[in-house]
Amino acid sequence: MNLNPAISLILAFLYSLLLSFSNVEIYFLIPIVFLFIINFNNLFKILKKLFFLNIFIFVLSLFLYIESNFYEAINLFIRVNLIILFNLLLFSNSNGFDIVRGCYILKFPNKFVSTLYFTVKMIFELSLDIQNIKNSLITRNFKAKTNMFTYKTFGNIFGLLFVKSISRAMNLKSTFELRHFQGDIFLSDDFIVCKYDIILIFFISITLILKAFI
Template sequence: MRLEEKLAAGSSWIHRLDPRAKLVVGLFFSFLIALSNELKTLSLFFALAVILIISIKIDYKYILKRLVLLNLFICLIWFFIPFTFPGREILTVWQFSVSREGVLYALKITLRSNSIILLMISLLSTSSVLDLIHAMSRLRIPPKLIYLLFFVYRYLYVIKNEFNTIHQAMLLRAFKAKTNLHTYKSYAYLIAVLLIKSYERSQKVYQAMICRGFKGSFIMIDHFELKQNDYLFLIVSSLIFVFLLVMEKGLI
């Protein structure tokens, strides 16, 4: 499993937006989509998400691969829901009746799920994680949670490397993963060593922080500034948001 931020490297207009704006818009739209129930609005959301994803100009194959993976669960839903959902029968497949409501329900889930994921990819994955963490701290998320997120992210790669070293050593000693107790035992020992090493490293990290005068807070030296494009993005997004909300409520 690679831990690289493949999508954060890019230069489309979305990449250049203020991460704070992207976070706020992403959050509001995700919830609006998740709570929408009208086929009309959901189709519009999906179209919007597709437009966004096209405009970030990145490796489409990669995105398609992600989508296939994410739609496995959705496939399961298509496999069951049309048959078990009560409603008007429209089709019979081997004695099982397919209900119209069931098909609609599954379709709505598919649209919702894919729209949200595309939105997340186009808005959040196009910023580096560090920028997102910085943006979140500016959006008044509890500081302790921010520090935790920062440290997890900071040491994720260190520990991944540690894992790779140990795993390689196992492979060099002719370890082969099979379905047996020996495999599970070996992996359990690997996990234990990983936990112990991280615990010991965390003690050193904290001591180093104390040495550098840590008093419970990090001081941020750079600041975000909303540019013209960000204002434009925020205004257009809120207009679309209100429009779709009104539409969802059936007022248009």
């Protein structure tokens, strides 16, 4: 499934905004059910991410329950979960650069797009470094324990990643200065709409209509 990134960004904004200022209703599940169907093969990974994010959501709901009442707390808990689940399903196959391209298609300011692009690029490279270090530790049969050797190992890893990140940022800055970079990057702006985009637009429209008249 490859949704148009520009359409995905617009629909994510509309759905999140609509649900943020509404009470939870059954029709908000319509687009989520559709996304469940087309992301069936990735559901376990998506729900796993949602589960870990729920630790933070639960704490927020608990504070609201203490300050307000149970109904408000459970309403917040469900709304936030639906918003996060919708976005996780919508961008489940995205590598980050799709979102940058979506912003480029939607004519976001050039400096914003270029900043987002290089931020995603740095995060991507950092994730590769972490994966390489993880594989190296597995190869060497490293076992994390509550001892000084483990603490020193993780400290050295974090220090190495920090130094490499700073070094890359400085090298990138030098490259920009040498090439007289003015904040413009050029990406593909082909706007292709697939059948899944049309169906999702239809379901979001149905949700908006039901919200307006029910």
